[in-house]
Amino acid sequence: MSKKIIRQKIHDSFLRTALKNFAAQYPVARARAFEGDDFESLRDRVSAIRDNALRDLPDLVERFRESAEAAGATVHLCTSPEEARRAILGIVREKGAEFVVKSKSMTSEEIRLNPYLEKAGVRSLETDLGEWIIQLAGERPSHMVMPAIHKNRQEVADLFSREIGRDCPPDIPSLVETARETLRESFFTARVGISGTNVAVADSGAIGLVTNEGNARLVTTLPETHIALIGIEKIVPSLAEALDIISILPKNATGQKITSYVSLIRGPSEGHELHIVLLDNGRRQLAADPRFREAMKCVKCGACANVCPVYEIVGGHVFGHIYVGGIGLVLTPFFHGTENARDILGLCIGCRRCNEVCAAKIDIEGLILDLRERGAKIPGQKALFGTLMRNRTLFHGALRAAYLAQKPFQGRDGRIRHLPLVLGGDTGNRSLPPIAERPYRDIARDREKVAPEDQGGRERVLFFSGCLADFVFPEMCRDTVESLECLGYSVHFPREQLCCGIPARYSGEVGIARDMARLNTEILMKEQADFVVTICPTCTMSLKHDFPNLLEGEPEHHARSLELAAKVFNFAELAARKVVKSGIPGDGEPVTYHDACHLRRGCGVFREPRTVLEEIADRKVVEMEGPDTCCGFGGSYAFKFPEISYEILKKKMDAIAGTGVGTVAVDCPGCKMQIEGGLEGIKSRVRVEHTATLAAERLRE
Amino acid sequence: MIARFQAAAEAVGAVVRRFSSVADAAAYVLQTSGHAIAASHLPDDIRRALSGVTFTQPEEHRDVPACVSFATAGVAATGSLLLELSDAVERGATALPPIHMVFLRASAIIPDLPSLTGAIDSLLSSRPHSYLSLTTGPSRTADIERVLTIGVHGPKELHILILEGE
Numbered sequence: 059m060s061k062k063i064i065r066q067k068i069h070d071s072f073l074r075t076a077l078k079n080f081a082a083q084y085p086v087a088r089a090r091a092f093e094g095d096d097f098e099s100l101r102d103r104v105s106a107i108r109d110n111a112l113r114d115l116p117d118l119v120e121r122f123r124e125s126a127e128a129a130g131a132t133v134h135l136c137t138s139p140e141e142a143r144r145a146i147l148g149i150v151r152e153k154g155a156e157f158v159v160k161s162k163s164m165t166s167e168e169i170r171l172n173p174y175l176e177k178a179g180v181r182s183l184e185t186d187l188g189e190w191i192i193q194l195a196g197e198r199p200s201h202m203v204m205p206a207i208h209k210n211r212q213e214v215a216d217l218f219s220r221e222i223g224r225d226c227p228p229d230i231p232s233l234v235e236t237a238r239e240t241l242r243e244s245f246f247t248a249r250v251g252i253s254g255t256n257v258a259v260a261d262s263g264a265i266g267l268v269t270n271e272g273n274a275r276l277v278t279t280l281p282e283t284h285i286a287l288i289g290i291e292k293i294v295p296s297l298a299e300a301l302d303i304i305s306i307l308p309k310n311a312t313g314q315k316i317t318s319y320v321s322l323i324r325g326p327s328e329g330h331e332l333h334i335v336l337l338d339n340g341r342r343q344l345a346a347d348p349r350f351r352e353a354m355k356c357v358k359c360g361a362c363a364n365v366c367p368v369y370e371i372v373g374g375h376v377f378g379h380i381y382v383g384g385i386g387l388v389l390t391p392f393f394h395g396t397e398n399a400r401d402i403l404g405l406c407i408g409c410r411r412c413n414e415v416c417a418a419k420i421d422i423e424g425l426i427l428d429l430r431e432r433g434a435k436i437p438g439q440k441a442l443f444g445t446l447m448r449n450r451t452l453f454h455g456a457l458r459a460a461y462l463a464q465k466p467f468q469g470r471d472g473r474i475r476h477l478p479l480v481l482g483g484d485t486g487n488r489s490l491p492p493i494a495e496r497p498y499r500d501i502a503r504d505r506e507k508v509a510p511e512d513q514g515g516r517e518r519v520l521f522f523s524g525c526l527a528d529f530v531f532p533e534m535c536r537d538t539v540e541s542l543e544c545l546g547y548s549v550h551f552p553r554e555q556l557c558c559g560i561p562a563r564y565s566g567e568v569g570i571a572r573d574m575a576r577l578n579t580e581i582l583m584k585e586q587a588d589f590v591v592t593i594c595p596t597c598t599m600s601l602k603h604d605f606p607n608l609l610e611g612e613p614e615h616h617a618r619s620l621e622l623a624a625k626v627f628n629f630a631e632l633a634a635r636k637v638v639k640s641g642i643p644g645d646g647e648p649v650t651y652h653d654a655c656h657l658r659r660g661c662g663v664f665r666e667p668r669t670v671l672e673e674i675a676d677r678k679v680v681e682m683e684g685p686d687t688c689c690g691f692g693g694s695y696a697f698k699f700p701e702i703s704y705e706i707l708k709k710k711m712d713a714i715a716g717t718g719v720g721t722v723a724v725d726c727p728g729c730k731m732q733i734e735g736g737l738e739g740i741k742s743r744v745r746v747e748h749t750a751t752l753a754a755e756r757l758r759e
Numbered sequence: 760m761i762a763r764f765q766a767a768a769e770a771v772g773a774v775v776r777r778f779s780s781v782a783d784a785a786a787y788v789l790q791t792s793g794h795a796i797a798a799s800h801l802p803d804d805i806r807r808a809l810s811g812v813t814f815t816q817p818e819e820h821r822d823v824p825a826c827v828s829f830a831t832a833g834v835a836a837t838g839s840l841l842l843e844l845s846d847a848v849e850r851g852a853t854a855l856p857p858i859h860m861v862f863l864r865a866s867a868i869i870p871d872l873p874s875l876t877g878a879i880d881s882l883l884s885s886r887p888h889s890y891l892s893l894t895t896g897p898s899r900t901a902d903i904e905r906v907l908t909i910g911v912h913g914p915k916e917l918h919i920l921i922l923e924g925e
């Protein structure tokens with residue numbers, strides 16, 4: 059993705075405000091729409107419905123075709139976009155139509171229908187207000203549900219004025235009225251209407267359209283021929299499943315309990331024709347892929363874009379291709395080729411918010427990661443990840459060299475404002491902490507020499523620090539060990555431990571990640587221990603989930619990795635185990651808490667850190683706005699897309715400032731590095747500390 | 760349940776009126792729309808009560824100010840109406856005019872969408888072809904700057920006339 063386009067979007071102040079306002083309103087509206095529903099069980103149902111349907115896809119297609127034809131529809135089964143376009147043009151020609159009206163259809167965007175029809179001399183008019191605006195502007199939708207969210211009223215007024223040849227004031231109700239009046243005639247003159255479809259029912263042959271404006275009802279009523287374009291994955295066995303999808307869709311899309319119109323159409327009306335164009339375009343093949351079939355469960359609600367912090371900064375023209383948002387990143391390589399996908403796959407910061415809201419419970423973030431693994435690799439990175447990371451001494455040595463190399467870049471306070479060498483690039487307005495003179499592994503060696511571990515019947519914990527804490531925040535490691543000891547554990551730091559492998563995996567180097575998984579499992583399982591504690595949630599996810607996945611093909615190691623996974627906990631979880639709840643909130647200096655993405659959504663841990671802060675650190679917790687929105691770090695993301703990263707960070711810093719407190723607690727060294735760097739850049743005095751540090755401060759007293 | 764239906768429908772911008780007789784409801788129709796209106800299929804008792812109304816021809820549907828129709832069911836949870844509009848002309852009648860008035864018998868209100876599954880299924884399959892419209896509030900859009908605006912391509916007003924006590 060070109061830096062120039064990203065920068066342009068970041069500085070598009072209307073786009074930014076529109077997306078920001080929407081991001082603020084959406085969760086509220088969504089929560090209200092789901093009131094009284096159990097979202098998790100609803101989406102479990104939707105996920106199962108889709109899963110089963112995908113398994114029976116060829117059969118469902120056949121059944122749907124039979125019942126639709128029995129009801130009088132003509133069904134066209136099309137393998138490729140080209141075939142679908144030709145089928146549609148054929149029908150239009152047969153009706154002698156030179157002009158068609160359309161209601162919204164993402165599938166028609168997928169097959170680029172409009173340009174094709176235009177080239178064949180058929181004018182195709184979009185009648186959905188947002189789609190019409192986009193068509194007049196000659197652009198493509200920037201959101202699956204709200205195609206013109208990037209256009210402001212002045213731009214719309216200019217487009218309308220140009221189109222109808224009279225001055226349209228930039229007043230929204232009057233612009234809407236103009237659309238009504240201008241487009242009305244076309245429904246009567248068009249002989250063919252083309253619509254999309256949200257769901258298709260195999261047993262009755264009915265199709266369902268979920269809309270708000272009422273144009274789809276006109277498109278499917280006034281012209282005597284109706285063409286409905288359907289991706290085959292939209293077929294479900296019966297009405298009950300269709301209604302489940304229809305009921306989750308608007309709630310998740312726009313926070314409406316239901317849209318103004320849900321139309322269920324079975325067969326053509328008297329004197330009319332109904333043509334159903336069923337599009338495959340790789341869907342059958344994708345549905346047969348054990349890993350990526352999941353992507354086909356998507357119901358196109360757009361929620362994954364609505365909550366995505368990166369989408370909020372750059373919008374859908376950058377974050378996606380035809381399909382936008384998290385799922386857009388996943389679908390693009392399948393529908394529109396790796397060429398279009400390569401640039402955009404890197405844009406995901408890995409915060410997993412999309413997973414949390416997905417109507418079909420798709421592991422969107424996991425799919426994006428896996429696609430990166432399958433995709434193009436960045437040359438040169440192999441040396442860094444491979445040789446260096448697998449070999450502890452070399453890695454250690456390289457970091458030592460980096461420690462020395464960074465010296466000239468350090469400011470008077472020791473922080474770094476411009477990054478040297480390997481890490482190079484634009485870090486935006488953040489400063490970075492330096493690599494420590496002595497990593498924790500060296501401190502641990504000395505410490506365990508002076509004070510040998512006293513087990514004395516205590517539960518034994520192995521400490522897996524993660525690279526960032528080890529090499530950049532050794533004091534965070536010390537605070538972890540001391541807190542756990544004060545709380546009654548005995549703690550040991552196995553010095554052979556290696557990087558958890560996540561940076562390699564995020565860069566598509568699976569082989570290396572697998573080696574790290576195997577080596578680390580051996581190292582950590584060699585010793586007797588009750589628990590393994592981590593202070594970086596990304597490491598936790600790696601140890602708990604990625605290791606077993608990566609080692610699936612190696613039965614012996616896989617079994618060991620599962621045993622290991624069962625022992626891995628975050629610092630806050632282990633600390634909270636020892637808390638005897640007083641229920642009295644701490645009365646110490648107030649703190650606010652930032653939930654790390656991988657802790658909150660990756661591990662489902664968010665209560666424990668707050669308990670530790672209140673009950674152990676004796677602090678009062680003041681919640682900020684959106685405590686669980688991403689801070690913009692995302693590992694190497696902050697260096698790859700510094701501007702996007704910084705924009706996300708700014709929002710976080712505003713939320714922190716809004717609480718008025720002097721300390722932010724985090725449970726992730728990456729969040730600490732990011733937020734601390736940002737706050738330092740704006741000369742804020744707010745401290746950023748790991749929960750372990752705040753706990754240790756109090757426990758030492 | 761009627762109250763729940765009313766609250767849900769009003770929350771999405773519908774006008775809800777409750778009547779104890781068809782005659783009162785018919786008077787409301789006349790007063791709201793003037794005399795010439797488009798109509799979809801109506802049960803006999805309602806059609807009789809609307810004897811003061813001139814029903815327009817299909818060609819005139821695009822210019823009439825209002826239409827009346829009849830809902831097979833109402834959904835309390837969402838304030839939705841289930842309309843059976845398999846005839847394209849009748850469907851056009853409910854889609855084009857700026858005001859849409861719908862008669863709904865109180866006894867036809869059911870709690871939620873899932874409890875309507877059976878009814879929808881049998882309506883869908885009881886005739887050679889069918890077109891059902893689940894309508895909730897007036898036509899709306901938020902496509903310009905996310906500002907909610909009522910009445911883009913469909914009716915700008917939806918009046919629900921609940922017939923009680925029959």
Ligand code: SF4
Binds near residue numbers: 367407422
């Ligand atoms: S993981 Fe986060 S950044 Fe990536 S697509 Fe999902 S919401 Fe967007």
Ligand code: SF4
Binds near residue numbers: 360383385
């Ligand atoms: S991936 Fe999930 S959240 Fe995104 S559009 Fe599809 S169903 Fe909705």
